[in-house]
Amino acid sequence: MLTTNDSNISGKVTIYGTVEVEEFEPWQKKFEEHYPNIQLNFNRRYVYGTPPPMAQAVMDETKKGQDTADVLIASTAPILQMENLGILSPHNFDNSILSKYKHYNDYWISVLAIPTVQMYNPEAINESDLPKEALDLTDEKWKGKLTTHDLTLGTFGAHWLTKIKDLFGEEKWMKFVYGLAKNKPTKFGLFDDLTDSLTDAKTPLAVNALHHDLIKAKAEGRPVERLVLSDLPAMSTSNAIAITKASKNKEAAAVLVKFLLSDEGQEMIGNSSHTVRVPGNENVNAKYSISNILPDEEVVYFPDKDAYPRTQSDLDLLKEHFS
Secondary structure, X not given: OOXXXXXXXXXXXXXXXXXXXXXXXHHHHHHHHHOOOEEEEEEEOXXXXXXXXXXXXXXXXXXXXXXXXXXXXXXXXXXXXXXXXXXXXXXXXXXXXXXXXXXXXXOOEEEEEEEEEEEEOOOOOOHHHOOOOHHHHHOHHHOOOEEEEOOOOOOHHHHHHHHHHHHHOHHHHHHHHHHHHHOOOEEEOOHHHHHHHHHOOOOOEEEEEEHHHHHHHHHOOOOOEEEOEOOEOOEEEEEEEEEEOOOOOHHHHHHHHHHHHOHHHHHHHHOOOOOOOEEOOOOOOOOOOHHXXXXXXXXXXXXXXXXXXXXXXXXXXXXXXXX
């Protein structure tokens, strides 16, 4: 909860984040209307790699005694790596914030949810031919027709697939993994490319896709529908927000984090007229909240808070079979 004392805090807060600059700008404008004494400096950074380049930059800058990021915004998988690298500071937020979120730990909280679903091109696949459950995707008739987020990167797609083991159990999961690998899905590192490939009917069925991309594509009149599988629920990762251990202005950094996690901040994110973004708070009163776009569905979150190093052997398996 924001307090009157927050208005007395001042200083500069540097953010390294993976959201687009034009997406962050309205967040910054609204924040600075409330807190004109806090200056935000947003730097867009990519996260692919081990260690994530964002983390490497923080570590290098800290080692050199240079100013570095106060706040990080990135998907949960690299944030967990950053936590393990020891560059995050515990946030110490009270239950008035945490009780509204399902995906968080002591170092990060979901500022954006990224629900993952399956989708297909209805102009390329007849409804009567659609898969009904997950193992149907392993049928050889789908060879060359599937697309997925690149499972060899050890990031979003890989963590999505390894989380499914908890839902399927070892035996069914191995059949699913090996069957998918035999069908040689086309892999994309960028979800925009995945959606384009599907709507262009090059690979008319997406094994994992972003729900907000589905919403945008349908609004644009592109041929795409959600594929609902009986044994595979909607799953979500997060863009998490965290404060760095090296931050020289943790008080101001905490004000920014609390604002983005407040009801006002989450409604701002989920009601944007420029982008489709799903707030981390499932039940906030926003157009694109999970309670509105996936009503009456129980969303499964990934990766788990203890994903590292527990899932490393699974990630190695996926790299081997999908390379």
